[in-house]
Structures are given as structure tokens and as C-alpha cells.
Amino acid sequence: MNPLLSRRRLLGTVALSSAAAVALSACGGGGGGGEGGGTVTAFSVEPENPLIPSNTTEQGGGRPVELIFKGLISYDEDAQPVNELAESIESEDNINWTIKIKGGKKFTNGEDITSQSFVDAWNYAAAAKNAQQGSYFFEVIKGYDKVSAEGSEEDEMEGLKVVDDTTFEVELSQADITFPNRLGYHTYVPLPASAFEDMEAFGENPVGWGPFKMDGEGAWSHNEEIRLVKNEDYDGSQPAQLDALTFKLYQSAEGAYSDLISGNLDILDQIPPSSMDVREDDLSGRTDQVEYAGNYTFGIPYYLEGWSGEAGKLRRQAISLSINREELIDQVIKQGTPAKDFTSPAVEGFPESFKNQEFVEFDAKKAKELWDQADEIEKYNGKPFELAYNADGGHQEWVDAVCNMIKNALGIEAQGKSYATFKELRTEANAGELTSAFRSGWMADYPSMYNFLSAQFATGGSSNDPKYENPEFDKKLKEGLEAETVEDANKAFIEADEMLLEDIPAVPLYYPARTFGWSENVNDVKLTWNGEIDYAVVTQA
Template identity: 55%
Template sequence: MRYSRTSKILGIAAVVALSLSACGGGGDDKSAAGGGDTSRVIIADGSEPQNPLIPTNTNEVGGGAILDLIFAGLISYDADGKPQNEVAESIETKDSQNYTIKLKDDQKFTNGDPVTASSFVDAWNYGAAAKNAQLSSYFFESIDGYDEAAAEGSTVEKMSGLKVVDDKTFTVKLKQPESDFKLRLGYSAFYPMPAEALKDPKKYGEHPVGNGPYKFDGEDAWQHEQQIKLVPNEGYEGPQKAQNAGVTFKIYQNDTTAYQDLISDNLDVLKVIPTSDIKNFKNDLGDRSIESPYAGNQTIAIPYYLDNWKGEAGKLRRQALSMAINREEITKVIFNGGRTPAKEFTAPVLEGYSDSIPGHENLAYNPEKAKELWKKAESIQPYDKSEKLTIAYNADKGDHKTWVEAVVNNIKNNLGIDVAGKPYATFKEARTEATAHKLTGAIRSGWQADYPSLANFLGPIYTTGAGSNDAVYANKKFDAAINKGLSAETVEQGNEQMNKAQEMLLADLPAIPLWYQVAQGGWSTNVDNVKFGWNGVPLYYAITGK
């Protein structure tokens, strides 16, 4: 997932469906092999990672963008979201519960250490162990022995379902048959780590050693709050081999400055166009722009540890808040039609999506009904006005202030309560407060898919104890529904169960879905071969100079 980055994919059909609608670009689609200057270092916009760069502890876009370039997993996903083997030679199973994974020969980390079966097994065990408190530990939940390792206060450091057979082979036993398991293995939580990482994770996270298409450019590659410099890994021979001389992520404090740098050719690729420039960016950039749906959404999460938002009264207030927001108007006026009002918790580009799940009416603009629900909540438990409602957002990336203010005005006008936006200087600061469960109000909580699946938008965010559960939502019936969907025999049955689970979310509203995201980005006159992938992220490795 990733916070928009921290989940399990429901089948290859989902990938195929997504490939029809979620990628594209405005320029030529020629490959680097067909032309382009491979000697150029690409300058891209970035954000300061929340934490040191440990694969199992990164669930946001700033860190995720770096990890996906410096590591290679067992599989990867191409531009259309189709899985392809990377480090894995084969991933085999006869019963969808017991898997044998064999690695390709001559795989190495950039420090020269070999990538072995233990590189994966040890990293996954580290990620699952409770004492390590990793944000992405949830992703190992399906593996036998996870519950024992992840239990609070547990001293168990290894999952019983992982066994090293030899240097190139390991086995995985799941708690139950899950035929889609191997399709999850391209996500960063499943990346391998060298032995040195586990000896001193904090130090390693400041200068990670990976096995992917890029590596850190020297000891000072990560200049905090300024830039992160990557150069090609000459030892990488996989499907995402660098077609340029490196990628430098320039860390901006706001997207407006980044956009001006793009216009003046001081920035090569910008992933998100600022809200203030959405109406003009196509005219400004012409065929150097993209506007295309992808697997992402925007929500507002409201923690259950806030007294006004607990119990039945809190549930009614959540519904009232949702109905007080005019999504149609905001997406039309502020985003120039470049967003689509949400009808549920996932994204329309995914197979199994439905806009008519029972409870979807709670996402429709209905100010009169909102007032009724708020009044009903008051009769159960009066609203504590000393606990002012705020909506936290990061001011450095995404240009969120404009739409947050519009949402705030909707709520004020329709419900008559005191509410305000709460800006954080950086995305890192906002995520740190959310992760520590120290929010004093709601928080904007967008999601960028890790896998093309409904489950990826549900399990990692709303199951009990999940690392990205900002609302601290806990519903055993919801957890059981997600588990049932993951173990379904067919994609269709799995999707049906996921949407059954969504019925609970649409009633409880631990987060309030706002709209579905659209990739709106652009690039300079200095680069070529720019394409955005199925998840709205530029394919940095394929970009060349002109």
C-alpha cells in the first residue's frame, strides 16, 4: 500500500481487465531500444520517506518509489500490471496451500552478496515478528505460523510455514489454500534483504543495499528533505533494466514549485499535477501530459479512538459527514472533472467493481438526511464541541489544501459544526502521527494499489490490526469476510465476498470515500519514452533523454 502508496490479488483476470484502461502516455510509445539518450540522469519529483528504507516497514509513496527501483522481488509487474518472473525461476503448487519457490542462478545484491532462499525467508520472518513492529507485517498473515510470530509480546521470530531447502529453494505453507498467493509476491513487503540488513536495520535503512535495477549513488545518496540519487545497478539483468544514467528524486515542499520547474525544464517528470494547474496543464504541456484512470482513491479516515466518533452515535455522525460532502461539485469545480465521485472503497478499473453495493447511498450528497442523522446521533450521545473536528493533510505534496477547504465548507454549511483543515508541513509528519495513533481528528488517506485487486483496498486498511488501519477499525465479521474472499475458489466468488465485506464498510464508514484518482502528470522537453503504469506511477527505468 501504499499511501498515496502498504493486499492480496484476486486473480490474473483482474490484471487483464486493468490493462485495458489504466496506463498510457501522451508522447511516443517507442522503447529505449528504438531511440533515446540513455546517458541522461532523470530528475523526478519525490517526497521524503516516512521511515528508513526497510521493505517491510514502508507503506507510503515516498519510500515505496525508491524501494521499487532498488529491489527486485520474486516477480514484478509490467506496465499493464501483468506478472512476470524476476528473481524466481519458478513458483509451483499442487494444492494452492503449499508452494515451492526456486530462484534463478547468479542473483546478487549490490554489495556482492548472493541472493539466496534465506534472503527471502529471513526478511519475511523479520517482517512478521511482533518485536520488530513492521508496518507491513499484515502481508504475511496468510503464512502458517504468522499468528504466533505476530502476537503482541511474542518471542517467536520465525514462521513455521517458511522452510529453506537449499540456497536456491524454499517452501511456503499457507494457513489455507489461496491460489492467488504467488501473484502478491511483487509487492515490496516480499523483497529479499541481505544479512547485513537484519544485523542493524536502522543503519541499513539509511543506505539500503538491494538487488534491483538501481542502487544508491554513494554514501550521501540520501540527502534528507532534499534529494535521493539512484544510479543503474550494472549487475541487474531483469525486465526493468535501466534505460538511463540514473534517477534523482528531488524532494519538493509543494507541487506548485515542482510544476513550475517542469514547465521550465528543470524537472523531467512530475507524477501529480497541482490542483491549481489542472485546468491548464494540457495546454501547457500538450502531448507531454497524461490523464488516465488508475487504481487509486482518496478518502478521509476518522480514528475510533476519538470520543465523538465511537459507537452508534459515531456511526451516525460518520454517515452524516459523508452525506454532507458534495463530491460531484468538488470533482467538477476543483478537479475540472478529473476525478470521479466514489461509490465504494476500491476503484472502477478493477475487476469485480460495483457501484451499487448496498450502503452506497451513504456516499451520495444528501444534506437533509445528513442533518437528520446528526440529530439522531445527538440524542444518543451529545457531540463534545471541545473535541474540534480537523482534517489533517500534508502541505508538501498533492496540493490537498484546496479540496480539503471545500470539504470543510460543505460540512460547516450543512451540519453547522466547527471544522477546519489541519496542514502538516510534510507527508512524513502526517503519516508519523497516523501510525502512532496520535491524530486529534480525521486525516486524508488516499491509496495507491500494490496489486490490481479489490482486496488490496480493503484488507491492508480495514482489517483488525492492519498496518495501514488509520481509523483503528476492528470488526471481526469484516475480517472473516475478507478471509473468505481470499480463500475463494474463483475470482468471481472472491470478488463477491469482497463486496459483501464492503457492505459493512459502507455502513460503518471507518473512512469516508471521496473520489477515484486519475493519473495526471507530465514531463519536460528533455526526455522521451515516458509512460505511466497501471498504478499511476511513471516507469522511471524506461525514460530516456531526447
């Protein structure tokens, strides 16, 4: 069986939709015709964690990790799977999978890439004792429940077996029609044996197999830059055209934009809202806007006083109904389209409409009615509604606008809550210590509705920051995974999505578009299917 059509990540920076996945790659800039070689600088922010693939779930770390590591498959410009290290991925029943990898491949430290490299990496990622944020991606593998249990010291999943250097077998705990298409996400990449000797040190200077590699010891200068150089030995589908790529780590997108227009930065993958109206003039046309597979929301933790139970549900619906999404996009964000669900129009199976869609449509009168109904059940605590955001990502304008809409519709105090960096915000979210609602977003890891729904909202999901729990929702996701056809799977996923639209664990805002710009120093600046800059194809002008 070939990998099916089917890719996540928390959006860590600017408010960044999607039409068909086919349309994602055709746009871009620079005019083409650039030369190979050269050095280019690009925007990023300080990663949340060391650069360990299975513990990287945000863009600051994701940008370099995606370039240093490639695994079994990648995705082309149409979101179709392409073999990288995989020779074949086959199953007769969607439970038992045989994976054959290409022989003769090596990590950039000279170690051979073998089946053991995958099995060791996957076991490490899944084990509770290693506390990896990407652990959840292995929940379908038999034995995951044992190694991931709180306090477990076990570190080998029963469902993984090395057959020989180029073959390993994977037994799932249940049928999963999406499994092969997940395998392009960086949590599934192999790791060299040397990584396990000191994983923290490895994360400072990681070794992989991809179009780029770290530029030696000290290549990551914290809060300043991450320097990558071309990996001459990579012979996969996405070879680098540049000799070197340096990510400059910024405290704000506004500062990065200033550097871009002054020639001190080559690529900015997110024009801040404050510069949307002047970007064409400032950059002399070296800018573009492209829809992609993503979704922008803000979550409301269930552990906050007044936001659980029936009263909490009514308040969540009221908050969502308070927001005029079209006005927000037209006047503030100036990109994307209003969201009507929790996934993306770019993924297969997306329907024309959803049950419960009315809860994400602006209706100030209905919003106030629901808020008052909630107060009849349980009086609100009177505290201002706060929406947390990271100041290094250009979010203040839209957060202020949303809070004003909530204030006007509900007659309550509402205000933004600024964190200096995305890392600080994520630290509280990961610890379950948020004291307010929080901005969030999702960039697809693999092209499937399941990718948007599971990690963010399934019980125990790795990015379930609101701490949403609904057994019926979990059951519906399981039904989709066990479906015999993609069509039946998507039907179940849509029904799960519709449950979220009633419960509103997070408030859908819009399907984002990536608005990016580049300097006169570069050509061929394009986006991947899921909205990343395709750094491998960038050339120097």
C-alpha cells in the first residue's frame, strides 16, 4: 500500500487559510533564475526547547528541525507523499505495517541510518520518562499505553520490531487508515545512536539527514541566531540550493520587518499586521500572500473558574458569537477567511457546511442572551476576560480588536494579556498554569482532518491546552481511524468536528494566509503546502 493522502504545529508567531492544497505552491517570489550557493538570513524566534524532533511542536524550533531532519516521507507541493528514506510502507489490514528503508544512507556525523535508528527514536519519543511533547503521535502503536503511562520506566513499545538493517515492522493497537501519511512529520524521523548518550547536548547541536545541517559547535547562539549550512550528502527530494542559511532570532515581527526593508534580513515569513498596508510599497512588490493548511483560534482552559460545566459552555458560545470575524479580517488582520470549524479547507474531505456552524457566526444579541443564561446557572466571577498573546509575534492589534468586540457585545471588561515571548506563553500552557484565554493556531503536520482534531482536542492530546475531555468526541475519532475508506474516515472526523463547534473548547477565528516578504538578495521564495517557506529552493539573486 502506498502512503495515502494525508500532515500539525502550533503557530508561534504572527496571525497567519486555505483553499485547495494544489494552490499552495504556485505562488511565491523573487522571479526565479537565482544562482545556487550563497548565504541567506531568515526570521525566526528563540525555540521553546532544545532541537529534539519529538519535543519540537512550535515554529521557532520547527523551522530548523524541518531542514535538518527528513524521515520516511515528505510532502510535495500538492500535499502528496514522496518517499525520502522509505523504500516502501505496506499493510494488508491497516494494523500491521512493514516498512523498508533505503540502504547506504548516513547521518551527518557518519553514522549509518538503519531500522534501529527509527525504532530507537520512536521508543524514546513515546516513553513517559522522556517527557516529549510529540509523544502523542505514537499513541496508535501497540504498547504505547504502557510506556507512556505516568511514572512508567518502560521504554520499548511492543508494536515495534527490527527485522534487519533496512526493515522494521509496526503493529498498531487498532486499524488506522491515516498512519502512513503521518510519517512525514518530524516526530517520526530517525536519530543517531550518539543522540541517546546525552539528548540535551544533542538538542543544542543536532545531527540528522536533511538538506541542511548545523554549522558546527555553537551554531545556535541563544536568542541571537541559528546557523545552518548545506548538507552535501543529502540526496533526497529537497536538496538545498543555498550554501548557508541563518535564522536570526527576533523579539518582535515588527523589528524583523524593519530589518527586512533596510536590507538587514532576507526572508520574513510573516508580515506584521501593522505593516500590511505598506508592504507593497516598502518592498517594491517583493511580497506575497498565500493561503495554506492552517487554522487560527484562541483557547479557554476548562480549569479556569466559570468556564466548565453547562454555564461554561454557554459562556464559550457567547464569546464566539461576540466576534465579527469578517470585520476582524477586513480591518485588522487583512488576510485569510472566516473560520467555520476547527480544521482547514485545504484538507481532503472538507465539507461546504457544518452542523453547529452558527456558533462561529457573529450574533451580538444571541451572545448576550447566552451570557445571561450562564449567569442564571452560575454567576460569573466578575474578573476581566483576558486573552494572552506573545508580544514577539505581532498579535496585539487583533487581540485588542477581539477584546473590544467581546466588551461591546457582552458588557464585560475584556483585555489582552501580553507575554514577552512565545516560549513564555507556551511554558505556562504546557504546565496547565494559564490564568486566561490564550491565542493559538495550527499548521498542519500532515494533510488530514484528524491531524487538526486529535492532538488539540482528544483527551490527553499533546497540544490539548484547554484540557478538553469528551468521551464521545474521542470515540468518533477512533471510528474514523478504523474506517475502511478515506471517505468514511472523513465522515466521522466531520462529526467529531461538529461536536467541538457546540462545545467551543477554543474559539475558531480564521483560516490563515501567509503574508511574507523578501529582500533583493534572494529569489525563488515560495511556500510549502502547509505554509512554511520552502527554504530548500531559495536561491541567492
